[in-house]
Amino acid sequence: MREDIRIKTGVPGLDEILYGGIPKSNLVVLSGDPGSGKTIMCLQYLYNGATKFNEAGIYISLEESEEELIKIAADFGWDFNKLQKEGKVAIITVELYDFDKLKNTIEDAISKMGAKRLVIDPGVIFRLYFERELDARKRIMGLGKMLKKINCTSIITNEIALDKIDSLFGLEEYVADGVILLYHTCSQNKFIRSIGVLKMRGTKISEKLHPLQITKNGLKALHKQELFEDIK
Numbered sequence: 413m414r415e416d417i418r419i420k421t422g423v424p425g426l427d428e429i430l431y432g433g434i435p436k437s438n439l440v441v442l443s444g445d446p447g448s449g450k451t452i453m454c455l456q457y458l459y460n461g462a463t464k465f466n467e468a469g470i471y472i473s474l475e476e477s478e479e480e481l482i483k484i485a486a487d488f489g490w491d492f493n494k495l496q497k498e499g500k501v502a503i504i505t506v507e508l509y510d511f512d513k514l515k516n517t518i519e520d521a522i523s524k525m526g527a528k529r530l531v532i533d534p535g536v537i538f539r540l541y542f543e544r545e546l547d548a549r550k551r552i553m554g555l556g557k558m559l560k561k562i563n564c565t566s567i568i569t570n571e572i573a574l575d576k577i578d579s580l581f582g583l584e585e586y587v588a589d590g591v592i593l594l595y596h597t598c599s600q601n602k603f604i605r606s607i608g609v610l611k612m613r614g615t616k617i618s619e620k621l622h623p624l625q626i627t628k629n630g631l632k633a634l635h636k637q638e639l640f641e642d643i644k
């Protein structure tokens with residue numbers, strides 16, 4: 413039987429929703445609408461890994477520059493410059509047009525650092541690089557399969573429209589072990605943030621949507637509350 417080793421996200425409330433954390437080596441799609449906190453969660457996942465759990469991590473950025481990511485992290489008090497110097501985190505910006513190179517870059521970086529955590533953000537950008545949907549689908553499935561073979565717990569982000577679940581070329585249904593959703597829901601005159609786990613192979617999960625806050629320390633899931641229960 414597979415050992416039940418958990419990779420703790422360190423995001424307050426989320427490990428409780430996951431009954432202990434993400435099962436080791438799982439490939440997770442983090443889906444959310446624009447501004448829902450995907451990038452912040454990815455940074456938080458790597459920061460906590462490096463500082464609290466002694467697990468090195470790699471951020472493959474397909475959109476934001478290294479400087480932009482370091483600045484976002486610094487807003488929450490996470491010093492990525494320091495972590496990079498200590499070899500605990502690497503931010504790698506890659507152009508997607510050379511897809512084989514991307515795969516090699518990931519494999520090399522993981523073995524060089526002994527990384528245990530990997531983030532690819534935003535995964536949805538694959539759509540821009542391949543003219544045919546089928547090509548994008550084949551590539552991302554291939555990448556997903558590779559990520560599952562390596563000894564890393566990976567998060568790949570996907571952008572969805574408000575209140576709509578679009579899959580990342582079917583990755584969620586076929587290859588991914590887990591799907592975490594970040595939502596904005598419209599309620600009267602405001603948006604309410606929430607988080608939910610749609611699936612996670614290898615663990616029990618809370619099947620509810622929980623309120624989510626972005627605080628000065630990063631994302632925080634209110635795992636004891638259900639969305640809308642306190643909203644009159």
Ligand SMILES: Nc1ncnc2c1ncn2[C@@H]1O[C@H](COP(=O)(O)OP(=O)(O)OP(=O)(O)O)[C@@H](O)[C@H]1O
Nearest residue numbers: 444445446447448449450451452453487626627628
């Ligand atoms: N210091 C902060 N305190 C509270 N909220 C913040 C802070 N910094 C950013 N935010 C909120 O987080 C949102 C951006 O989060 P993030 O960049 O992680 O979202 P995203 O899902 O990656 O968005 P995109 O789809 O643009 O990539 C902002 O729109 C803002 O509402």
Ligand SMILES: [Mg+2]
Nearest residue numbers: 450451452534
């Ligand atoms: Mg983002």
